[in-house]
Amino acid sequence: MSCFEPNARIDMEPRAPLKTPAERKNGKPVKQNDIPPQGVYLPNNNFMAPHMKSPDYVQLSNAAAITLGIMGGRMHRTSCTRCLNLLLTYPEGCRANCAYCGLARHREADRDYADRNFIRVDWPAVPMAEIIDIVAKDTANSPFHRMCISMITHPRSEDDTFTVLKQWTDKIDPDEIPVSILSNPTTMSRADVQKTKDLGADIFTVALDAATPEVFDRTRGKGVQSPHKWSRYWDIMLDAKDIFGPQKFGAHIIVGMGETESEVLHLVQDLVDLGGHSHMFCFFPEQGSLMDHLPATPRDQWRRVQLARYLIDYRDVRVEQMRFDELGQVKHYGIADAELSDIIEQGIAFRTSGCPGKFQDDISACDRPYGDSPPSNIASYPFQPEKKDIRKIRKQLDIPVRVE
Numbered sequence: 001m002s003c004f005e006p007n008a009r010i011d012m013e014p015r016a017p018l019k020t021p022a023e024r025k026n027g028k029p030v031k032q033n034d035i036p037p038q039g040v041y042l043p044n045n046n047f048m049a050p051h052m053k054s055p056d057y058v059q060l061s062n063a064a065a066i067t068l069g070i071m072g073g074r075m076h077r078t079s080c081t082r083c084l085n086l087l088l089t090y091p092e093g094c095r096a097n098c099a100y101c102g103l104a105r106h107r108e109a110d111r112d113y114a115d116r117n118f119i120r121v122d123w124p125a126v127p128m129a130e131i132i133d134i135v136a137k138d139t140a141n142s143p144f145h146r147m148c149i150s151m152i153t154h155p156r157s158e159d160d161t162f163t164v165l166k167q168w169t170d171k172i173d174p175d176e177i178p179v180s181i182l183s184n185p186t187t188m189s190r191a192d193v194q195k196t197k198d199l200g201a202d203i204f205t206v207a208l209d210a211a212t213p214e215v216f217d218r219t220r221g222k223g224v225q226s227p228h229k230w231s232r233y234w235d236i237m238l239d240a241k242d243i244f245g246p247q248k249f250g251a252h253i254i255v256g257m258g259e260t261e262s263e264v265l266h267l268v269q270d271l272v273d274l275g276g277h278s279h280m281f282c283f284f285p286e287q288g289s290l291m292d293h294l295p296a297t298p299r300d301q302w303r304r305v306q307l308a309r310y311l312i313d314y315r316d317v318r319v320e321q322m323r324f325d326e327l328g329q330v331k332h333y334g335i336a337d338a339e340l341s342d343i344i345e346q347g348i349a350f351r352t353s354g355c356p357g358k359f360q361d362d363i364s365a366c367d368r369p370y371g372d373s374p375p376s377n378i379a380s381y382p383f384q385p386e387k388k389d390i391r392k393i394r395k396q397l398d399i400p401v402r403v404e
């Protein structure tokens with residue numbers, strides 16, 4: 001029996017975006033300054049430099065900045081991240097308004113772009129040349145197994161992605177540290193997808209984020225005055241399938257924004273049938289977003305989806321072999337109990353999912369430490385879960401502890 005009510009469709013309604021005062025629109029407070037940027041910018045320094053923008057500057061995840069040695073700090077039970085996550089940056093910020101996102105346009109009312117939290121952490125802004133210099137010094141021994149460029153919705157996003165990618169591949173062999181693109185389909189063409197491949201990108205992903213067209217419209221389309229369209233995202237993903245080929249494209253999906261377990265797992269199956277992968281995030285309300293009043297995904301719901309997704313993506317189990325109840329919750333995973341127990345015990349299913357690194361295909365380089373949960377109640381494990389973690393996971397799954 002489920003311990004919690006799942007995040008049901010009806011309860012996951014974003015609040016409406018408020019009107020932004022004219023004096024805060026389009027990064028105006030930053031752009032009316034003329035202060036030149038000065039090296040690394042740590043969020044909330046309130047140093048408003050309008051030229052601190054891509055392609056010369058990018059923002060880095062906290063974990064990447066700590067791993068790179070640009071910022072001090074420690075992470076709970078892990079010492080580094082294996083993915084160098086970069087985010088394009090502009091004083092005007094992202095022009096979309098996705099309800100769950102800390103970078104959304106409506107936030108210009110109260111926070112300058114470089115100071116906005118995203119996936120629950122701050123993103124320092126750093127000169128791209130400085131990042132490349134540090135990594136290029138010793139690529140063979142770099143802690144990073146992959147680099148990823150996250151595009152945002154901005155008129156310069158494509159051109160600047162090409163420039164950042166070229167700067168990287170000019171100095172760093174993409175066979176040594178492969179590059180992923182987290183794309184913004186709304187402003188991209190098929191030719192743009194091809195260009196990222198020609199410039200050396202290895203994997204192309206689409207941040208579908210929502211698991212159904214209805215959740216998509218409600219959280220990142222017309223429901224929140226945002227420009228994205230489900231059909232456009234699929235068009236670009238299918239272009240990526242043709243251009244990048246099998247196992248080299250995929251979609252990000254956030255679990256718990258009102259879809260059922262059956263719906264999200266059918267989407268996972270569709271992606272596998274196309275030859276791609278799904279990279280999953282547990283919904284974790286971002287402060288300042290239009291969904292910050294809503295509950296995080298209950299752990300039992302998340303664990304069932306995490307486990308079933310792993311079976312579909314890496315163990316050749318099909319969604320049709322699984323059984324669901326009338327609420328769409330997983331009731332049977334489609335394989336024998338003993339085999340399921342072994343897979344739970346291995347723990348890989350509960351690690352962060354994403355583009356692979358150098359360990360093995362089903363272990364993501366992109367480990368996003370604590371991007372979708374607090375360390376006290378981990379959703380995606382950024383490290384190999386230990387015995388005590390597996391015991392907790394089994395409880396959350398309501399699958400009794402294995403008797404040896």
Ligand code: SF4
Nearest residue numbers: 094096098101103104
């Ligand atoms: S397009 Fe991406 S960065 Fe922009 S608001 Fe939506 S999720 Fe956030």
